[in-house]
Amino acid sequence: EENGHQNKRLRRDEDKEDAEDQNKKSPKRKIVLLMAYSGKGYHGMQRNVGSSQFKTIEDDLVSALVQSGCIPENHGEDMKKMSFQRCARTDKGVSAAGQIVSLKVRLIDDILEKINNHLPSHIRILGLKRVTGGFNSKNKCDARTYSYMLPTFAFAHKDCDVQEEFYRLDKETLERVNKLLSCYKGTHNFHNFTSQKGPRDPSAKRYIMEMSCGEPFVRENMEFAVIQVKGQSFMMHQIRKMIGLVIAVVKGYAAESIMERSWGEEKVDVPKAPGLGLVLERVHFEKYNRRFGNDGLHEPLEWAEEEERIAVFKEQYIYPTIVNTEREEKSMANWLSTLPIHDFNSSAVEMQTNSKNSKTSSDLEGSDGCGDDSD
Secondary structure (H helix, E strand, O other), X not given: OHHHHHHHHHHHHXXXXXXHHHXXXXXXXXXXXXXXXOOOOOOOOOOOOOOOOOOOHHHHHHHHXXXXXXXXXXXXXXXXXXXXXXXXXXXXXXXXXEEEEEEEEEOOOOHHHHHHHOOOOOEEEEEEEEOOOOOOOOOOOOEEEEEEEEEHHHHOOOOOOOOHHHOOOOHHHHHHHHHHHHOOOEEEEOHHHOOOOOOXXXXXXXXXXXXXXXXXXXXXXXXXXXXXXXXXXXXXXXXXXXXXXXXXXXXXXXXXXXXXXXXXXXXXXXXXOOOOOEEEXXXXXXXXXXXXXXXXXXXXXXXXXXXXHHHHHHHHHHXXXXXXXXXXXXXXXXXXXXXXXXXXXXXXXXXXXXXXXHHHXXXXXXXXXXXXXXX
């Protein structure tokens, strides 16, 4: 019996030494991974440990990290052990071309290839960089840029009889869209653009740096356009609601004044555009790069060399998913049909004030049919 115990103890010691040798060869280091993924079929980015019902991007990522030997299995179960942090918690169905996660891993040989071998083709690790030991991708991120790809018939006036495949966005409507999107620039109280935040919650104030819609283009006989927005940070559903409200105004369901009103304290009914077209384009680390990017030990968190791979991934997995899903499931068309249900009217106090001018405003709204509203 004593010999048996001794042998077991020797085997345990040998296994421990082997593991230590392996760890010496591949020491743990803090890194960031540049990720791209198509979010269709996933319940967002963030893992819900213990819930296998709703599959997330991180479920597949953690599984690949364990299988490739980058992290031990228990780190997959408790992600704090590898100091894991994602830069943006993308919602259900949302894709990414430039998501960043920070974590501690064993720097094994051919690490990217090995991780990607255990990932589905619609999730790719496109780059890796070493970072400082205390780096946290969420806290160190200065800004995030998202894009939203949508079929342009979303901007057709509600009184127009639109055939979706034949609709083409005219210059005047695009200019109006951009004028409305530019209103979001600066710091505003976005409590009406998310759930569970009151008008006096300081965290509802967000700073938007840029927001605009690019020139339209045709894919599979349908015209699309891409809206880009750069901000310090965004709350859940915020971007989709920002776009949803602009669509409601351009289509003639709501007056332009609703935008100003939505930043005030009263509750405003803001429609939420579909998640399908939303893509996390890139995340920005300007302050970190200024401090550590040229210190001789760390690389700046810029991805110029990976740009081509990002573009290829988008063309292969993100854009076709958006186009094909829109054609098959008609997510935008179905959502547009719900806009008349929303109540875009003023608050009770404002309605009394506006009632005197109701005749004038109704004349204006009814006058120009398929053209721009004049309010």
